[in-house]
Amino acid sequence: MSGNGLLVAGVDIGNSTTEAALARVEPDGGKRFLASSITPTTGLKGTPENVAGIMTALEMVLERAQMPKAKIDRILLNEAAPILGGTAMETVTETVVTDSAMIGHDPRTPAGMGVATGVLVRIDRLDSDAAAEYGGVIAVADADFGYERAARLINESRANVTGLILEKDEAVLVYNRLDRKICIIDEVRRIGAVPLGVLAAIEVAPPAMTLRALCDPYGIAALLGLGPDETRRVSAVAKSFVGKRSGAVIKSPGRNVAENTLPAGKMTVYGDRSLETDVDSGAAAIMAALESAGEIHDVTGESGTNIGRMIDAVKSGMAAVSGETPRITDILAVDTVTPAAVSGGLAGETRLERALGAACMVRSSGLPMERIAEELGRKTGARARVGGAEAAAAVLGALTTPGVFLPLAVLDLGAGSTDAAVLERDGRIRYAHLAGAGDMVTMLIQTELGLRERSLAELIKRHPVAKVESLSHIRAENGGVYFYREPLAPKFYGATVILKDGELIALGGDISPEKIVSVRREAKRKVFVTNALRAVKKVSPDAKLPYIALAGGSAEDFEIPPMLMEAFAEMGTTCGRGNVRGVCGPRNAVATGLVLAMED
Numbered sequence: 001m002s003g004n005g006l007l008v009a010g011v012d013i014g015n016s017t018t019e020a021a022l023a024r025v026e027p028d029g030g031k032r033f034l035a036s037s038i039t040p041t042t043g044l045k046g047t048p049e050n051v052a053g054i055m056t057a058l059e060m061v062l063e064r065a066q067m068p069k070a071k072i073d074r075i076l077l078n079e080a081a082p083i084l085g086g087t088a089m090e091t092v093t094e095t096v097v098t099d100s101a102m103i104g105h106d107p108r109t110p111a112g113m114g115v116a117t118g119v120l121v122r123i124d125r126l127d128s129d130a131a132a133e134y135g136g137v138i139a140v141a142d143a144d145f146g147y148e149r150a151a152r153l154i155n156e157s158r159a160n161v162t163g164l165i166l167e168k169d170e171a172v173l174v175y176n177r178l179d180r181k182i183c184i185i186d187e188v189r190r191i192g193a194v195p196l197g198v199l200a201a202i203e204v205a206p207p208a209m210t211l212r213a214l215c216d217p218y219g220i221a222a223l224l225g226l227g228p229d230e231t232r233r234v235s236a237v238a239k240s241f242v243g244k245r246s247g248a249v250i251k252s253p254g255r256n257v258a259e260n261t262l263p264a265g266k267m268t269v270y271g272d273r274s275l276e277t278d279v280d281s282g283a284a285a286i287m288a289a290l291e292s293a294g295e296i297h298d299v300t301g302e303s304g305t306n307i308g309r310m311i312d313a314v315k316s317g318m319a320a321v322s323g324e325t326p327r328i329t330d331i332l333a334v335d336t337v338t339p340a341a342v343s344g345g346l347a348g349e350t351r352l353e354r355a356l357g358a359a360c361m362v363r364s365s366g367l368p369m370e371r372i373a374e375e376l377g378r379k380t381g382a383r384a385r386v387g388g389a390e391a392a393a394a395v396l397g398a399l400t401t402p403g404v405f406l407p408l409a410v411l412d413l414g415a416g417s418t419d420a421a422v423l424e425r426d427g428r429i430r431y432a433h434l435a436g437a438g439d440m441v442t443m444l445i446q447t448e449l450g451l452r453e454r455s456l457a458e459l460i461k462r463h464p465v466a467k468v469e470s471l472s473h474i475r476a477e478n479g480g481v482y483f484y485r486e487p488l489a490p491k492f493y494g495a496t497v498i499l500k501d502g503e504l505i506a507l508g509g510d511i512s513p514e515k516i517v518s519v520r521r522e523a524k525r526k527v528f529v530t531n532a533l534r535a536v537k538k539v540s541p542d543a544k545l546p547y548i549a550l551a552g553g554s555a556e557d558f559e560i561p562p563m564l565m566e567a568f569a570e571m572g573t574t575c576g577r578g579n580v581r582g583v584c585g586p587r588n589a590v591a592t593g594l595v596l597a598m599e600d
Helices: 050-064 148-156 171-175 217-224 228-233 233-240 281-293 306-322 371-382 390-398 439-449 456-464 513-537 560-569 589-596
Strands: 008-015 018-024 031-040 074-078 084-092 093-098 114-122 137-141 161-166 183-185 197-204 246-250 254-259 264-269 273-276 298-300 329-342 349-362 383-388 408-413 417-423 428-437 463-467 473-477 482-484 494-498 503-506 547-551 574-577
Touching: 008 050, 008 390, 008 589, 018 050, 031 246, 050 428, 050 482, 074 371, 074 589, 084 417, 114 161, 114 183, 114 217, 137 148, 137 306, 137 463, 148 161, 148 171, 161 171, 161 197, 171 183, 171 463, 183 197, 183 254, 183 349, 197 217, 197 463, 217 233, 217 246, 228 233, 233 494, 246 264, 264 306, 264 513, 273 281, 281 329, 298 306, 298 560, 306 329, 306 349, 306 439, 306 513, 306 589, 349 428, 349 439, 371 383, 383 560, 390 428, 390 589, 408 513, 408 589, 417 513, 428 513, 439 547, 463 513, 547 560, 547 589, 560 574
Parallel strands: 008 074, 074 383, 114 137, 137 161, 161 183, 408 547, 547 574
Antiparallel strands: 008 018, 018 031, 084 349, 093 254, 114 197, 197 246, 264 273, 264 298, 298 329, 329 349, 408 417, 417 428, 463 473, 463 494, 473 482, 494 503
């Protein structure tokens, strides 16, 4: 060691970010930290592609230390290689309509309100002899009938027209031209498949309300005159109307709606005990099997089934990187729902189908961490090596948080995994690596809200939302009203927006802030609260931990730390965000710990 000491960098390669801590190690062993940095990880964690991101992090940390030309003597890497995570989603139910019955349609612009029943009749046959036999009729108009002609035909008809089904998006245009107001639904794309001459019911909810009669099987039975057996079979129809603003149901012999369970398959857990569980049983059964199996050595899925394909996809992705057959050492399974098209529907009907989300932790011994160190050595001239266990480094880094003491547990809340470590007063360290973290929360938000873009789900995860109530003010999700000096752009009027660092980002569609907040919080609870409790149980079976420090990117979330504080308060545990070195917040724990653990 030179008289001026060594310039040492600790580098933590994560699934999403790479962090660096720069310190001067004095000849007497004292360590003085100079700066820290964070940059996106390049490539898959623990692969040679990480080198580019590491070099960027090192350049940044030297700049922040005002030493851009300095030569780093030592680079210490975390043991990033052995453990990686992946997520997947499979739908386990589907709603199927046979013989073209229509259910659960929810057009953006229905017209009228109330309930209408009648026999379906083509709009240009309203005064035919056949139509005259019915007490009430519901007209059906395809795209060939413009809104003016459709309104004229109804106004001129002698029939008791109670409702209208349109192919085009013209419900309001027709409604405004009618002498007698009726219920109208539109945007029925497959209107040619709507059966004529059979009884149907239409309901349009009042403003700000949802359907009442059609979402109740007994309500449908009363409208269409169903018997007990038919009422039981119509339950799937009623469930499909829940939360909808308008819809129609058609009574026709042989037409039915059914909820099918897809062949999700069986999963086999190989651990201290080998167990098999049916994925159709849900997430609770899967998690119970994992806990009963003890230490997990591997997990496989039944060939040719959804779970089999899911697990094979995760393993094959890792095998392509490591060149060997990887093993799954943990799974977090979560029951969720996803908007899915109703098979056989006439108007693009959707229904929330049951789904299973899973995060898998994959262990492999062949990832090239040593090659990463060698490449860094060639590029920088520094002595680069793997500095030690990631869990141990995280605890050492978190110990620099003001106010903590031993025994200390650290929960590292990352993107792909939730890692836990506890350091006892006698120096013993226990650690656990669990599948499921920020990436899984993003997936659940995207799935349950039916978002096309993952980036939008990521923004929703990280930021609060609001409703633009006028061009001069918004109402935030916490109920606060905020006014703007300058008028907002007209595109924001009435929109749900994400509040990102003072910027408004409009969400398409008509998802309410209340729905977003509910889905966002529940996703975080399912993943982070569940995994935090699992992790603490693994590292401290008696759960007697006086201090827990939260580290990692997800510890910066505005909702997760309060959730965990509440969860651990019942155990008498002090839980909060770590503040590494008193300046870094929950970031940089591993990178700092690597430097602190350096002995030569």
